[in-house]
Amino acid sequence: MKKARRLQPGSKIAILSPSSGLPFLFPENYELGLQNLRDVLEFEIVEMPTARMAPDELYQNPQLRAEDINHCFKDDSIDGIITSIGGYESIRILPYLDLDVIVNNPKMIMGFSDATTFLSYLNQLGLVTFYGPGVLAGLAQMKNLPSTYIDHLKSILFGEAFPYTYKPYELWTHGYQDWNNPEMVGQCKEFYPNETGWKFLQGNTTQQGYLWGGCIEVLEFMKATKYWPEEDFWQDKILIFETSEEKPSPNHVGYMLRNYGVQGLFSKVKGVMFGRAKDYTPEENVELHEMIVKVIKGEFGADELPIVVGVDFGHTDPKIILPMGVKFEINPQTNEIVLLESPFQK
CATH class of the missing domain: 3.50.30.60 (LD-carboxypeptidase A C-terminal domain-like)
Incomplete structure (x- = not known):
């Protein structure tokens, strides 16, 4: 399996919307998620063109959504990718993914729900992918969740202590x-x-x-x-x-x-x-x-x-x-x- 380079405070993380345009509809919640990524995990944030795209425009352009992913893997300055949220039809982007670029330039890519489509498919092709929180759902709430949540995020994304034993949240x-x-x-x-x-x-x-x-x-x-x-x-x-x-x-x-x-x-x-x-x-x-x-x-x-x-x-x-x-x-x-x-x- 091809693994991405390790993340650290200061890593450049791209944000994109491969399925749903909820950042457009709920900008306050989206902005809070971005700010938490900056403040708590100290990431440098890069927003891709689809990140705040209106839902109708996003729906009509699956190729644009795929091109955001392709660009992130092609750009060596980008260390990782986090989705804004899930949705229901990201399977439409799969035909437009540049598989040679993606597989040969492994990056941390994380999401859940509808992100299952490309996370599971890229994993089949040999890439380690991450099933985890999105910007609006999980990261915007970071400071209002148990403190062990932030500890866990840092342990997985930054840590070097493996094996790592998961613990149920209280x-x-x-x-x-x-x-x-x-x-x-x-x-x-x-x-x-x-x-x-x-x-x-x-x-x-x-x-x-x-x-x-x-x-x-x-x-x-x-x-x-x-x-x-x-x-x-x-x-x-x-x-x-x-x-x-x-x-x-x-x-x-x-x-x-x-x-x-x-x-x-x-x-x-x-x-x-x-x-x-x-x-x-x-x-x-x-x-x-x-x-x-x-x-x-x-x-x-x-x-x-x-x-x-x-x-x-x-x-x-x-x-x-x-x-x-x-x-x-x-x-x-x-x-x-x-x-x-x-x-x-x-």
Whole structure:
């Protein structure tokens, strides 16, 4: 796997909008996210042409969005890329990506939700990519989230201490206060205590593998296209899935998982990780967890495959950063998720 050069305070980070024009609609929240990147992480910010583009114009120009990504990888002065937020149709930019430029000039590129399309595809092509917060969703709220969140961001983006053991955040929230209210910019909704942390639904043995996945609904857009992995890709992978604000039902998640089972993946991969399901009630979480086990174990016989749920990534806050393409270890006995190597060049 090709790793980017390590980030540090002063690194030049490009901001772009590969899917949704929400920075145009919510400039106060967007500006706060940029300021937090400058103040807390001490990054130098470079805004790409699509970063503040109006939603209609952005939608009409998938090639322009791809050209922003191409330019960032081509420009050696840029150290990393962070998306403004997700959306719903970034798959339209994939045909316009300059793969030779991107693969041969590895950079840190981070996002979540609809960014799943290019993060998962570029990972297939050999690039370490980062499933983590965006400017409006996760970084604008940085100073109003538990202090351990900032510690985590710095540990992953700047740190040199690996292996790195992830820890569940003590508090979590389902979302943000109204972005239309300037007085509530950067504020989160109600916080809940993370009393149990994440939970292994099954598995008895420690497994090691390389993360791949993202938003489970977005991955559906990619199936049966040339951007979907080949059969030999799945060995030694740990699948990561999370659900969006559209809140697919437990049954719907089961439908999607069943497709992975029919592909034969549950006999090839080393584990499955689910992010905390957004806006699920405790009762719905029980149904979801039962459905996951029903499909993976009950329908496809993968009764020893480790499955961990409620992990702090995706449409939840604070988020952990999950680098895809570097080795992880998941341990059902100790309830641990460990990043075994640096996601950056030495």
